[in-house]
Amino acid sequence: MKKKNILTAILVIAIFAAVYGMKVYTDSYKNKNSIVQSNKSESEKNQSTPDKDKEEKQVQETTDYYKSTDFTLKDLQGKTVKLSDFKGKKVFLNFWATWCGPCKREIPDMIKFQEEIKDDNIVILAVNIGDSKSKVEDFVKKNNINFTVLLDEKQQVAIKYNVSGIPTTYLIDENGKLVKWTTGAMEIYMMRDFIK
Incomplete structure (x- = not known):
């Protein structure tokens, strides 16, 4: 009976760790995207040129991935x-x-x-x-x-x-x-x- 309780506790901790890890990973991804969006908004305030638009698009594409x-x-x-x-x-x-x-x-x-x-x-x-x-x-x-x-x-x-x-x-x-x-x-x- 004690072994079952210990195994149950370990399983609960492992599930909690997995969920917490996913949350941290998701939050860091959201933060990264919000920084990209905020940088994009800043650059939109500046005058837009074809070169700047192309550069912004490249930043957006490369920051969407790890x-x-x-x-x-x-x-x-x-x-x-x-x-x-x-x-x-x-x-x-x-x-x-x-x-x-x-x-x-x-x-x-x-x-x-x-x-x-x-x-x-x-x-x-x-x-x-x-x-x-x-x-x-x-x-x-x-x-x-x-x-x-x-x-x-x-x-x-x-x-x-x-x-x-x-x-x-x-x-x-x-x-x-x-x-x-x-x-x-x-x-x-x-x-x-x-x-x-």
């Missing part, structure tokens, strides 16, 4: 993989762990999704956070995972990406810009919509 943070991790074969190696492709960057129930529910759909996108210009990078290599290898073999799995045993990349709950997935566009993110298990139809 640049992804490059990282280097090893895959299960010991090969070094860098995020920047995939420039020119969309990257479906997923953070997960073997003990995570929602991650386990999401994986069969990710396997199907990999089959659908294998000829497209899209790559799935599944970053395992905190598990040992042997544990991940067993899990991958048991579940017939067909996409690239990377090891983040010290959770350094997860920290860089402010991952506060798993599974968390980011979409990085062909230019290396982080354009979307979501926390929680996705079904295949959600994955299709996510990469559009």
Whole structure:
């Protein structure tokens, strides 16, 4: 009974942390956009020229996105993989762990999704956070995972990406810009919509 209470408390804290992390991320995004809008209003007060209009449009477009943070991790074969190696492709960057129930529910759909996108210009990078290599290898073999799995045993990349709950997935566009993110298990139809 005590174990159930402890597990329930841990789950409640994890959910609170995920919700709080999403709120902080959303608030920072809103603040960034309000600064852009305020800068835009200031510049509208000044005389407008075609060059100024073009410059303002570029600022608006580039501030709507966050640049992804490059990282280097090893895959299960010991090969070094860098995020920047995939420039020119969309990257479906997923953070997960073997003990995570929602991650386990999401994986069969990710396997199907990999089959659908294998000829497209899209790559799935599944970053395992905190598990040992042997544990991940067993899990991958048991579940017939067909996409690239990377090891983040010290959770350094997860920290860089402010991952506060798993599974968390980011979409990085062909230019290396982080354009979307979501926390929680996705079904295949959600994955299709996510990469559009």
